[in-house]
Amino acid sequence: MSAPDDRVSAACDLVVVGGGPAGVAGALTAALRGLNVVLVDSGARLGGQYFRHQAGAAHTATPGLDRFLRQGRALGERAEVLLGHQVWTVTRDGDRLTVHCQTPDGRPVAIRCRDLLIATGAHDRPLPFPGWDLPGVLTAGGAQALLKGNGVVAGGRVVVGGTGPFLLPVAAGLAGAGAEVLGVFEANGGLALARHPVLALGKAGEAAGYGLAMARHRVPYRTHQAVIAAHGERELEAVTVARLDGDWNVLATREVACDTLAVGYGFVPQIELGVELGCQTRPDADGMPVLAVDGRQRTTVDGVWAAGEPTGVGGRHLAELEGRIAGLAVAGAPVPGVLARRRRRMRAFGEALHHAYPVKPGWQSWLRDDTLVCRCEEVPVARVRAALALGATDARSVKLLARPGMGWCQGRVCGYAVACLAGERPRPPRRPIAQPISLGALADLDTH
Numbered sequence: 001m002s003a004p005d006d007r008v009s010a011a012c013d014l015v016v017v018g019g020g021p022a023g024v025a026g027a028l029t030a031a032l033r034g035l036n037v038v039l040v041d042s043g044a045r046l047g048g049q050y051f052r053h054q055a056g057a058a059h060t061a062t063p064g065l066d067r068f069l070r071q072g073r074a075l076g077e078r079a080e081v082l083l084g085h086q087v088w089t090v091t092r093d094g095d096r097l098t099v100h101c102q103t104p105d106g107r108p109v110a111i112r113c114r115d116l117l118i119a120t121g122a123h124d125r126p127l128p129f130p131g132w133d134l135p136g137v138l139t140a141g142g143a144q145a146l147l148k149g150n151g152v153v154a155g156g157r158v159v160v161g162g163t164g165p166f167l168l169p170v171a172a173g174l175a176g177a178g179a180e181v182l183g184v185f186e187a188n189g190g191l192a193l194a195r196h197p198v199l200a201l202g203k204a205g206e207a208a209g210y211g212l213a214m215a216r217h218r219v220p221y222r223t224h225q226a227v228i229a230a231h232g233e234r235e236l237e238a239v240t241v242a243r244l245d246g247d248w249n250v251l252a253t254r255e256v257a258c259d260t261l262a263v264g265y266g267f268v269p270q271i272e273l274g275v276e277l278g279c280q281t282r283p284d285a286d287g288m289p290v291l292a293v294d295g296r297q298r299t300t301v302d303g304v305w306a307a308g309e310p311t312g313v314g315g316r317h318l319a320e321l322e323g324r325i326a327g328l329a330v331a332g333a334p335v336p337g338v339l340a341r342r343r344r345r346m347r348a349f350g351e352a353l354h355h356a357y358p359v360k361p362g363w364q365s366w367l368r369d370d371t372l373v374c375r376c377e378e379v380p381v382a383r384v385r386a387a388l389a390l391g392a393t394d395a396r397s398v399k400l401l402a403r404p405g406m407g408w409c410q411g412r413v414c415g416y417a418v419a420c421l422a423g424e425r426p427r428p429p430r431r432p433i434a435q436p437i438s439l440g441a442l443a444d445l446d447t448h
């Protein structure tokens with residue numbers, strides 16, 4: 001579907017940015033209560049990260065996908081859905097907001113609205129290590145996205161590493177699609193959440209399903225172990241796997257030959273749009289900045305709401321629930337106590353996940369002087385350490401002195417690592433332009 005006018009859609013009540021579980025639930029809930037809703041997503045299909053899928057693919061592989069697709073169809077009948085539209089900024093004029101998007105062919109599109117729901121999800125949080133820039137090394141989310149979105153199995157002999165329960169669906173998915181998964185190396189202890197009440201309530205089945213899939217494909221799951229280096233002439237040929245102490249210092253190492261490594265250390269919530277509108281943030285349990293919301297998903301800025309990962313990573317069920325709550329609240333409907341209680345319980349589970357799978361400081365001992373921290377600007381660890389020795393006291397001054405985070409990705413990939421190396425908690429991102437855009441789209445801002 002496209003907007004009635006290519007450049008400015010008629011004003012609507014609510015624009016939802018993000019077509020994952022949070023955004024679709026929020027948009028549908030608000031539309032069912034009579035609001036005029038536009039949902040915008042940069043992807044080619046609704047789904048977000050968890051429900052990423054191929055057109056016409058069998059839907060049994062992803063639990064809940066059929067239900068999500070029904071929601072998506074219902075939404076399409078009641079609201080305008082703009083796919084392939086990247087939102088790069090939101091401006092305010094009195095009590096009206098204008099959401100500025102760009103289409104894949106560079107056309108600017110602006111949508112005026114009264115309320116905005118930010119449901120932009122998260123992206124992978126990688127850590128640098130020697131060789132992480134070799135072809136064949138992917139983020140865990142990247143490998144998962146290739147598989148779900150394109151049916152592409154990232155490699156033949158795959159190692160999965162990092163920390164967190166997300167490693168399990170990645171390994172199970174790759175093994176199920178025909179890859180030989182040589183092992184999952186979890187840097188923390190794997191069973192830390194086994195007795196959590198929310199796991200007992202609903203997540204246990206999902207976790208058991210991944211466990212079974214891994215057992216069926218004989219995928220070893222090793223705790224307190226991590227991939228600390230990748231090796232290869234032109235592309236990945238082997239990795240060094242280390243046994244770690246509780247702080248992730250190396251106790252012993254061995255090499256594992258492989259052609260692909262999928263590695264992930266959690267997620268970075270995407271909060272740029274909210275930060276630029278002046279929304280307050282708070283540190284999540286893992287220290288990542290997230291948008292502060294009240295019990296109705298309202299941010300600290302009038303007319304701006306947030307749901308799903310931008311308010312804290314907690315999985316797709318919590319994202320959908322928060323979307324529903326936001327949809328009700330924007331429409332002025334009461335939020336039933338049962339939803340609020342469920343949200344509190346799931347949020348507590350999300351926080352328990354962060355405590356169970358922290359990033360420990362010992363990873364910095366895996367680095368060598370020539371390990372690239374920022375791949376866009378090719379900044380090695382030595383330059384970051386030189387900036388710190390020169391007196392840089394935070395990630396921002398390291399960036400000014402050594403340039404990490406100044407390239408194409410604007411610190412999305414290296415920002416967390418640079419903050420850790422500078423000895424500070426990651427700060428809210430300042431990216432007035434939330435997505436890369438053409439100069440034409442930027443110039444078009446003047447006309448609205």
Ligand SMILES: Cc1cc2nc3c(=O)[nH]c(=O)nc-3n(C[C@H](O)[C@H](O)[C@H](O)COP(=O)(O)OP(=O)(O)OC[C@H]3O[C@@H](n4cnc5c(N)ncnc54)[C@H](O)[C@@H]3O)c2cc1C
Nearest residue numbers: 018020021022042048049050087120121141308309315316
């Ligand atoms: C790469 C990746 C893969 C993941 N895979 C899984 C998985 O397989 N299993 C699992 O349990 N969990 C997975 N997760 C965790 C997952 O993010 C959540 O469980 C769930 O999808 C969160 O839902 P959400 O609605 O908050 O965000 P998402 O599902 O991430 O949806 C956010 C949507 O917003 C869109 N968007 C973001 N910014 C903009 C913008 N500026 N303009 C327009 N559109 C925008 C994105 O395209 C995306 O479709 C993954 C996370 C990542 C980062």
